[in-house]
Amino acid sequence: MRSDPALARLSLNQRTTAEWTLREAIDGTLAAGLSSIGLWREPVADVGLEVAAKWIAESGLRVSSLCRGGFFTVSEPAARAAAHADNLTAIDEAATLGARTLVLVPGGLPPGDTDLAGARARAAEAIAELVPHARSRGVTLGIEPMHPIFAADRGVVSTLRQALDIAEDFDPSDVGVVVDTYHLWWEPSVEDQIARAGDRIVSYQVCDWITPLPADTLLGRGMMGDGHIDFPTFTSAVAAAGYTGDIEVEIFNADIWATPGDEVLARMSQRYLELIAPFL
Template identity: 60%
Template sequence: MTAPRVDRSAGLARFSFNQATSMNWPLEEAVAACADAGVPGIGLWREPVGAYGVERAARLVRAAGLTVTSLCRGGFFTADDWRAENLRAIEEAATLDCPVLVLVSGGLPAGSRDLDGARQRVADAIAELAPHATAAGVRLAIEPLHPMFCSDRCVISTLGQALDIAERFETEAVGVVVDAYHVWWDDTVHQQIARAGERIAAFQVCDWITPLPEGVLLGRGLPGEGCIDLRGLRSAVDTTGYTGPIEVEVFHGDVWARPGREVLAASVEGYLRHVL
């Protein structure tokens, strides 16, 4: 069944430009271009924001009239310093007035084959972090990644697995990320989106392009360049009552090589044509 279209006159009201889509674009230029284009939100990444200065970045975004829609990323719970690093991430999100900290869980510990144990470690870590995040006004959002990343980047591979953990906590404390690139292939994804309901903390879109480049991590296309039914996923997410930002987040070397304003314009056009 074809998903219903949204009136394009709604335009960019929910659009957010994720910083990773133009990774080499200086933050000041990206923020200024978003403001010029009438884009209301921007998703930020900790590394470039840290290099710029978290408090300085917060002032920059506020002065431009933008909202930080997500901060990526916390998680990677196999690292020795995971607790301290995630507490810093929560503090940074709060400084940026960002309501959502995206968690990428990390893969298997070195030398381990205990996948169940690794997933339990994720749940235990989130249990430790959740009170701190709630006190800071930040919601933790578990992001499942495509199964090809299970060994080294994320042992949470499906939206269902993410919900199995999130549902142990208050809805306001722990939610999930619906990222089209990572969940589109799952034959239960619409059921899991319905199950998620108010736990959807972030919705991210890009496209799946084939053949994948050698570095599959950088294999995302702009909306409309691949095979994902982005409008269908958006409709499913909207049906749950989610009215929050829709971030365009693309990792691809060719996209990163293009001028930032050109990438922003292409992201907006792809969003309007293939997501709304």
């Protein structure tokens, strides 16, 4: 199916249709008139990297990002070496798939550790160690700051300000930041930080913050327009910063996962046209 020009920058992040296989996600993305997809390493591994790369190339889809690398806040030497090796592999996978950006989720506190600043410093050190290989493969590392409710177990980098403090030690072509509405909508002066980010924004991911939060807070993301985020203002700030890349819809939500994928894509496309596209 031919892509819809009105949806030219809209990308399906695979987690939004988590029940779909990679093949189904590619076919569903094409059927919805989209031209871009955000891939996850696990579904790629299910079919094998070579097969996944072949399917993507044949589809003509852009790969807006690959999720995910990171989880390198461990302190034990063997664990740090294992995390580094896995991230080198993730960089290679991104290059093979044609993804310009590898999304990095820094990781949380190791068991029994309460040194948040120390864990954040280890994340910065781990990123620095990855830069030479990422540069050689033409992949930009995208640091994804995460909402503070995930600081203990997933992301010790909680604000865009903190992510930029790390990224600015490197060339923008090597290390950038991921702007995700779900994680950053609450941050004080976030519009100023988006402006500061400028050409370091390597991915703009959107979904809504819904309440009440589910028991598993990881699944508390909603479709744009179903929650509390001011998408016009947020998107205008990202556009003013100069971002011209794809906009990924990334939703972790059990009810959405249980909905037929074609219905999810139809709804997300409509919400994109209403809440995102007019402000780009």
